[in-house]
Amino acid sequence: MTTRPEAPLPFDIPAHPSNDDPRVTLEEQLGVWEAVPPFPPQTEREAEFYTLRDGEMLINIGPHHPSTHGVLRVVMKINGEQVVDLDPVLGYLHRGVEKIAENADYHQTISHLDPLEYVASLFCEWPAVIAYEKLLDCTVPRRAEYIRVLSGELLRISSHALALGFHALDLGGLTPILYSFIERDEIVEMLAALTGQRMLFNYFRIGGVNGDLNHEFMSRLGDWMSRAVGQVEANMTLLNENEIFVRRNRGLGTMDRETALRMCWSGPNLRATGVPFDLRRAHPYSVYPELDFDIPTREEGDALARFLLRIDEVKQSLRIIDQCLHQMPDGPVMAKLPRLLRPRPGRAFAAIESPRGEYGVYAISDGTDQPFRFRIHDPSFLHLQAFNLLMPGNLIADWMALNASLDPIMGGVDK
Amino acid sequence: MDPALRRRLEGRLGDRMTGPVRQRHDETEIRIGPADVPEVLRALYDEPDLRFRYLADLAGVDTGTAMQVVYHLWSDTTPDWLRVIADGLDRDAPRVPSITFLWKGAEWMEREAFDMFGIVFEGNRDLRRIYMPPDYRSFPLRKDFFLPDDAARSPGAGIRQMERSHSPRDATSTTLVRRSKAG
Amino acid sequence: MALTPERPALDTPAGPERSLVGGDPSAVTTPIVVANGLWSADDPAAYGGGPAGLENAHLAEIERSGAAYRDDARWGALDVIPTKADYLLDLIRMNSLWPLLSGLACCAFEMMSSATSKNDIDRWGMFPFRASPRQADVLIVAGTLTTKMAGPLLRLWEQMPEPKWSVAMGDCTCSGGRYKRSYATIQGIDRIMPVDVYVPGCPPRPEGLIYGMMKLQQLVKARRGQWDERRVGPSVPEGI
Numbered sequence: 001m002t003t004r005p006e007a008p009l010p011f012d013i014p015a016h017p018s019n020d021d022p023r024v025t026l027e028e029q030l031g032v033w034e035a036v037p038p039f040p041p042q043t044e045r046e047a048e049f050y051t052l053r054d055g056e057m058l059i060n061i062g063p064h065h066p067s068t069h070g071v072l073r074v075v076m077k078i079n080g081e082q083v084v085d086l087d088p089v090l091g092y093l094h095r096g097v098e099k100i101a102e103n104a105d106y107h108q109t110i111s112h113l114d115p116l117e118y119v120a121s122l123f124c125e126w127p128a129v130i131a132y133e134k135l136l137d138c139t140v141p142r143r144a145e146y147i148r149v150l151s152g153e154l155l156r157i158s159s160h161a162l163a164l165g166f167h168a169l170d171l172g173g174l175t176p177i178l179y180s181f182i183e184r185d186e187i188v189e190m191l192a193a194l195t196g197q198r199m200l201f202n203y204f205r206i207g208g209v210n211g212d213l214n215h216e217f218m219s220r221l222g223d224w225m226s227r228a229v230g231q232v233e234a235n236m237t238l239l240n241e242n243e244i245f246v247r248r249n250r251g252l253g254t255m256d257r258e259t260a261l262r263m264c265w266s267g268p269n270l271r272a273t274g275v276p277f278d279l280r281r282a283h284p285y286s287v288y289p290e291l292d293f294d295i296p297t298r299e300e301g302d303a304l305a306r307f308l309l310r311i312d313e314v315k316q317s318l319r320i321i322d323q324c325l326h327q328m329p330d331g332p333v334m335a336k337l338p339r340l341l342r343p344r345p346g347r348a349f350a351a352i353e354s355p356r357g358e359y360g361v362y363a364i365s366d367g368t369d370q371p372f373r374f375r376i377h378d379p380s381f382l383h384l385q386a387f388n389l390l391m392p393g394n395l396i397a398d399w400m401a402l403n404a405s406l407d408p409i410m411g412g413v414d415k
Numbered sequence: 416m417d418p419a420l421r422r423r424l425e426g427r428l429g430d431r432m433t434g435p436v437r438q439r440h441d442e443t444e445i446r447i448g449p450a451d452v453p454e455v456l457r458a459l460y461d462e463p464d465l466r467f468r469y470l471a472d473l474a475g476v477d478t479g480t481a482m483q484v485v486y487h488l489w490s491d492t493t494p495d496w497l498r499v500i501a502d503g504l505d506r507d508a509p510r511v512p513s514i515t516f517l518w519k520g521a522e523w524m525e526r527e528a529f530d531m532f533g534i535v536f537e538g539n540r541d542l543r544r545i546y547m548p549p550d551y552r553s554f555p556l557r558k559d560f561f562l563p564d565d566a567a568r569s570p571g572a573g574i575r576q577m578e579r580s581h582s583p584r585d586a587t588s589t590t591l592v593r594r595s596k597a598g
Numbered sequence: 599m600a601l602t603p604e605r606p607a608l609d610t611p612a613g614p615e616r617s618l619v620g621g622d623p624s625a626v627t628t629p630i631v632v633a634n635g636l637w638s639a640d641d642p643a644a645y646g647g648g649p650a651g652l653e654n655a656h657l658a659e660i661e662r663s664g665a666a667y668r669d670d671a672r673w674g675a676l677d678v679i680p681t682k683a684d685y686l687l688d689l690i691r692m693n694s695l696w697p698l699l700s701g702l703a704c705c706a707f708e709m710m711s712s713a714t715s716k717n718d719i720d721r722w723g724m725f726p727f728r729a730s731p732r733q734a735d736v737l738i739v740a741g742t743l744t745t746k747m748a749g750p751l752l753r754l755w756e757q758m759p760e761p762k763w764s765v766a767m768g769d770c771t772c773s774g775g776r777y778k779r780s781y782a783t784i785q786g787i788d789r790i791m792p793v794d795v796y797v798p799g800c801p802p803r804p805e806g807l808i809y810g811m812m813k814l815q816q817l818v819k820a821r822r823g824q825w826d827e828r829r830v831g832p833s834v835p836e837g838i
Contacts, residue, residue, distance in 0.1 A: 042549075045541035063750050066699055066729045070706075071747055091546035092747040093703055096562075096780040098531075099555055103562055103779065112776065115742075118704035134440045181714035188711075199704060199801050264470050264520030277469070283441075283489065283496070349442055349487050349496055351471055360472050362485065375474040375485075381527075382520045411703050414546060414744075547782065548746050555781050562779045 049087050055079050059396075063092045067170040067400045070410025074387070074399070081395045086387045093414035101374035106132055106206060106341045109374060113361075114200035116376065117412040120159040122152050123354035124376075124412070125204040127361040130285060130350035132206045135343035135365050143331040144208035145287045150324040151191060151203065153317040154221075157232065158187040159355035160310040160317075163407040164236050167307060170404040171248055179235040186224055193217040207335030221325075229318060236311050249303040253390040253402040256301060263389070264382045267357025269406055272309045273301035279353040291323050303405035310407075313355075342369050356380050356407060376415055380408035417443065420493040423464055431455050433502065444498040449484070449511040452501050456514050459488060459497070466490045467497055470518045475528035477558045482509040482534060504534065506557075513538035531556035691735070691761060692818040694723040695811070698734035700754060702741025705768035705801040709740045712804035719808060722815065731757040736814065738807075742770035742777055743784045755791050763794045763818070765810055772796045 041047035052058065062073035071092035077085040097116065101109040113128055114121040126148065133140060140148075165180025188198045193216040195203035203210050239245045255265070260273045270277055278295045280288040296312035298305040345367040351360035357379025364373040383406045391399060420443055421436045431454070434446040447455050459467040467488035476483040482504035488497040501511055513536035515522045525536040526545040533554040536542055544551060553560055701709055712719050713727065728734040731754045743751060755764065766787050769775030774785030784790060794817055797810035 042543050043541045046543065063747060064700060064754055071702055091544075091548070092744060092750075093742065094546040094744055094746065094782050095742050095777050096555060096782045099560075099562055100777070100780055115704050115776075118707060134442075178715050181711060182716065185711060185714075185716045198803060199707060259519075261468060262517075262519045264518055264524075282491070283494070346439065347442075347444065347498070348440070349472070349498060351487075351496075358471060360487065362472060362474055362487065364476065373474075373476050375472070375476075377472040377474075377487075381523060385520055385523045560781075562781060 049085055069408055072410055083391045083394055086391050088384055088387055090414055093410050097415050098374050105369055111202040115411055117409050119162055120155050120355050121200050122155050123359055126352045127350040127359055129204045129206050131348040131361050131363040134348040135346055138207050138335050140208055141332045142329050144333045146324050146328050147209050149286055153320045154187050156317050156355045157314050158184045160314050167404040168239055170400040176238050190220040193220055207337045208333045212333045248401055252303040252398055254302040263386050266379050268309050269383055271297045272305040274299045279358055291320050293319050303401055306405045340369055378412035380413045384408050417493045417495045420495055441495050442498055443495045446500045446502050449501045449504050453512045460517055466492050473521050473524035475532040475534050479558050482506055484511050509534040515539055688819050692815040695735045696726050696728050697724055697736045697738045698731055699727040699729050705740035708801040708804055712807045717804040734758055737764040738767050739771045739787050740767040743787050744782050748784050748790055765795045766793045767797045769798055769800045772798050
């Protein structure tokens with residue numbers, strides 16, 4: 001086809017030829033601001049949201065805001081200080097990863113997935129490598145699986161520590177974030193000794209991992225486990241009994257089981273509502289069936305429950321790390337695969353339990369060396385959808401606490 | 416790979432499926448037509464021996480000849496993922512019924528499929544763009560949208576000036592110039 | 599796959615029927631190039647031409663007359679001679695550069711990591727990450743800039759009062775990085791705003807960012823990168 005047929009849009013962009021120069025087409029100036037309220041409203045929900053009753057007002061939070069966990073813009077309809085309704089606007093970090101992945105080799109797509117959930121990048125690579133391994137019908141050596149679990153659980157501890165630190169930071173506590181960053185720095189230096197990078201690790205490979213455990217990593221890990229295990233828990237229980245923290249979070253954003261399942265929630269947010277759904281047990285992958293750990297759940301479903309649940313999960317992760325170190329088998333860390341990968345034409349879906357929930361990758365291969373379609377499913381995307389349900393009736397400052405307790409990462413939300 | 420699931424699906428949904436049940440590794444896949452989506456998913460949700468209550472993913476796919484919407488579901492009755500492919504959507508005007516009546520969380524996933532492909536989900540109360548700015552003019556993940564070497568020369572650019580290249584080297588005789596209606 | 603990737607007309611996003619009125623599409627004419635008016639207020643619609651006709655037309659006047667960009671503490675042509683007062687002012691500025699909290703993506707975490715206990719940029723006076731652009735000196739753009747976010751970021755940059763500097767942290771802001779072919783990102787923030795220091799890396803280590811900030815301090819002290827000399831646009835010459 002020579003031209004691309006325009007798909008019909010629900011609105012039109014007015015443009016007309018210039019009077020003084022026929023080569024120039026002038027468009028109506030649409031500035032960098034977006035009209036609030038958008039007029040005319042395009043959807044039912046927009047019409048409902050942007051219709052203001054008496055006493056209501058629209059304010060805009062973000063995209064640049066200290067507590068939006070990235071660039072999230074929320075248009076709030078408030079009546080006084082109380083929030084009546086919310087309209088989150090995403091896309092300020094949409095980088096087109098899925099499209100870039102369609103133009104990249106299979107190995108290259110793995111590194112493109114790292115910046116999605118950048119605090120927990122190994123969890124972003126993991127479902128992709130599992131999906132590719134399904135397409136290639138290759139088995140991963142057990143030592144590689146154990147290393148994957150070990151590094152993943154370390155990163156889960158780091159991610160939860162950061163989540164809790166940011167939770168406190170958004171409520172005004174400036175100290176716990178510094179403790180969280182100490183934990184994160186130690187863990188991330190360990191992983192840098194293992195993978196070569198502090199943050200966007202690019203460590204998992206199709207068929208295994210990039211390199212075996214080395215002396216530096218083991219010595220740092222040994223130091224950390226002997227010294228800081230109790231420290232991690234102490235850091236994170238700084239706020240358990242802080243009255244201000246508890247009173248601000250108790251009863252905030254209470255979600256019940258049925259609604260959480262209808263909203264397709266997953267991860268700690270879902271388990272805090274009482275549903276014991278953890279992909280490591282519900283749909284086991286890697287070597288999790290051989291490891292012994294519990295699935296912590298809480299019944300209340302409010303922000304405080306999510307906070308405490310993350311602390312419980314860190315304890316379980318420490319158990320898993322311990323078992324991994326004891327049960328680590330010998331062997332290769334990478335399966336023998338050809339350099340140029342051409343998987344069979346087919347489709348594969350894989351989902352793993354990331355610190356935020358179910359992280360899924362659906363890969364379609366057409367037999368060439370580039371994926372045909374590469375779909376990423378991010379859990380934080382769906383957690384943010386529940387703002388409309390959880391916020392009304394609360395105050396504006398409660399939005400910060402709710403956002404922090406849901407722990408979204410905008411890199412993943414916006415892809 | 417769960418043969419019992421295959422039998423249950425063929426028994427319950429055999430008349431709606433447009434192809435055989437495919438199973439590979441830990442995934443089971445069925446194909447249906449787009450009009451059957453609400454009934455099939457409701458059947459999968461409600462049937463006591465199917466109980467696919469957890470929607471793991473909702474994706475749009477552009478195969479070049481047609482569009483698809485792919486649903487991934489999980490149930491506690493089977494160790495497999497279930498993949499439901501609603502195949503055969505028209506590439507120029509793709510429409511499929513929405514499943515927001517079953518899972519409210521599908522609303523944003525359908526918005527994303529609309530934003531990236533132009534698939535219109537009938538029944539979604541909030542079908543507007545979610546990632547791209549609301550005045551963007553293309554659907555980026557379609558197969559006829561090509562990534563150039565430099566995004567400023569993208570054929571599907573939006574209308575913002577920063578989405579276009581402005582250096583004289585890139586300008587041609589057909590450069591679209593944006594000027595305000597000043598004066 | 600059946601689709602052959604024939605390239606459509608690259609510069610006509612609206613299709614051929616909207617791009618030219620009259621004229622021969624194959625004729626090589628001198629292109630009309632309009633400079634990007636987003637950050638300069640030559641565009642008269644910037645303050646007074648908004649959708650509802652905003653009431654701050656007086657701001658447009660100030661912008662147009664250039665009074666907003668004039669630093670009254672400068673002495674015109676004598677600026678080239680730095681005095682002791684200038685030296686002292688530059689020392690003061692260099693040692694208390696307050697960054698604006700503008701972490702967009704992954705690099706933000708390394709920026710925060712450079713601000714926290716282990717690599718502490720409070721040693722250089724940069725601890726208070728201001729939330730408001732009116733109180734900030736440095737805009738450390740940390741993370742990928744998308745086309746949707748570019749507008750707000752430019753607003754932030756314009757809202758920062760002089761003297762201000764900007765640091766492009768991370769590969770995405772320096773040149774587009776791994777998103778060079780993406781349809782939704784700005785390939786390098788120097789396409790839309792002036793940049794003083796580029797800190798490459800994906801993400802740069804906190805030590806790398808600190809090195810970049812120290813370079814910025816040297817820039818401040820040596821009075822290079824003066825705001826009226828700054829050019830917008832990639833500083834790579836044309837043939838490259």
